[in-house]
Amino acid sequence: MIKQRHHIGPLTDEEQDFLISEYKEGGSVRSIAIKMVRPEKFLYRQLETLGIVYPRGSGIIICVDCQVKINVKNRKTRRCQDCSSKRHMEKITAYKKDSLKFNPEALKRDIARRRANYALVMGKLIRPERCELCNDIPVPMKDGRSGLRMDHYMGYDSKYWTTVRFVCIPCDSKQIIERGRV
Ligand SMILES: [Zn+2]
Numbered sequence: 001m002i003k004q005r006h007h008i009g010p011l012t013d014e015e016q017d018f019l020i021s022e023y024k025e026g027g028s029v030r031s032i033a034i035k036m037v038r039p040e041k042f043l044y045r046q047l048e049t050l051g052i053v054y055p056r057g058s059g060i061i062i063c064v065d066c067q068v069k070i071n072v073k074n075r076k077t078r079r080c081q082d083c084s085s086k087r088h089m090e091k092i093t094a095y096k097k098d099s100l101k102f103n104p105e106a107l108k109r110d111i112a113r114r115r116a117n118y119a120l121v122m123g124k125l126i127r128p129e130r131c132e133l134c135n136d137i138p139v140p141m142k143d144g145r146s147g148l149r150m151d152h153y154m155g156y157d158s159k160y161w162t163t164v165r166f167v168c169i170p171c172d173s174k175q176i177i178e179r180g181r182v
């Protein structure tokens, strides 16, 4: 095996940015060291001087986003609970935005759903107790949402934004399969 010679000397600005972003993305210091052709120990020290303390036994590290001290159970944790859920939500929003941008149908559906939700909040639509297809009273979901979904059975055109029927999840799944789309 050929052992690659490590670069020596201080980190350039680009290298520093690379180190921080790779670390924040979840790369291990070892894997970053291989990519950068830098000694692993040296990168540990660099992270420490940048205020990022890698967990080594003690189980205490500093959140890479807000610098608050956190107790870690596994060595992969780099963020406090708040920052990691915030990041998670940001990722979901960005993903949704991207997928809507390239999918006009999904965008139309998203708008219709928002309009119907707004009408519901404003009291212009009333959520019934029973499914409008099978007449069952659904069990509410674990997160407190009602077990009834709003179904745009006339489609998602603007004139039908608030034309919905309330259907239980089993009925909705059935008709999604019949329509052949999600
Ligand atoms: Zn944090």
Ligand SMILES: [Zn+2]
Residues within 6 Å of the ligand: 131, 132, 133, 134, 135, 136, 167, 168, 169, 170, 171, 172
């Ligand atoms: Zn039903």
